Amino acid sequence: MDFALILEWTIKSIILLIALLTGFAYLTFYERKALARIQVRIGPNRAGPGGWLQPVADGLKLIFKEELIPAKADKVIFILAPIVTVVPALIVMAVVPWGDTVTLMGREISLSLANINVGILYITAITSISVYGIVLAGWSSNNKYAMLGGIRSTAQMISYELALGLGFIGPMLLAGSMNLLEIVKHQQQVGWYVLWQPVGALIFWIATLAEVNRAPFDMPEAEQELTAGYHTEYSGLKFALFFMAEYIKMIAVSAIAATLFFGGYDGPFVGQLPWLGPIYLFLKVLILLFGMIWVRATLPRIRYDRLMAFGWKIMLPIALVNVFITAIGIQLNALWLIPILTILSLFLMLSVARNAIGKAGERRYVE
16 A cells, blocks of 8 residues: 555545534534624624634533433443434545645645545435434433434434435436546536536435424424423533534535535636635535525424425425436436426426415315
């Protein structure tokens, strides 16, 4: 094994971990500032100039807070659950390319940690693991509120993973590859896939909101009903790990969405200046994260039965139709048909669903 290659992988792994951990800390600050601006408030402004040291203060506070374990909890699983939740969030970014190949000290270096041919399959496999950490946290706490939050999360994540998986298929079919680097390079030729897959991008984005338990899909931690849901009994650093997992997953799914639908690291002058690639990817992730924050600030939490119905009765059929139309458009060599037909089918299915919901409401009113 080439020692220089091992050193390269090690350095890139350390850079990725530092970027994710720093990103987690300052994403909380970004969210609080953005929410404050949307809601006409000031936001954090005390710790450091402009409040920029607030994440450091919060981290120190959580590290030194007392940690409690319920007397009748399953202690081993109670301790392992936060780790099982946070590790997939950290390693899922391994296959996301930050940029093209660069030359450094006479050596060709790829700006990605692992350029594998089954990158999409790797992502779907890793993201499905995190559900275990949440359900085990709820079960091991020996608390009914936590258990209900864990069960809700399991049902929700499994339901929306189906639509999420189908959302991957559109870019995969267009590029003819599951390699994320190949998907980005194909977009350099035909344009961003969001132009060819607007419905697929919308499905993917909504499904990722549910996957990371973000508003309006934050039912597993509905404080009005379940105190805090699956992490009710957690405190100190163990709670911080759950918090970290949610925010790192926000960064990861935004980076994956940017790679699949918005050209990834591609942008002006990337061919001449490859080091611009990570900057373009960072800016796209920043915009997508703001979209998540904006949704949290404006939309109320969905009722649980409607959340599940939305996933199974609306998201899944639309995702299936999107894949079907995409396959037909590629087979006929008429990509321009895909966005037109998918948008028409989306409005048709939404109107049918709206009429069905309205008639069901009228029947309930009459009864």
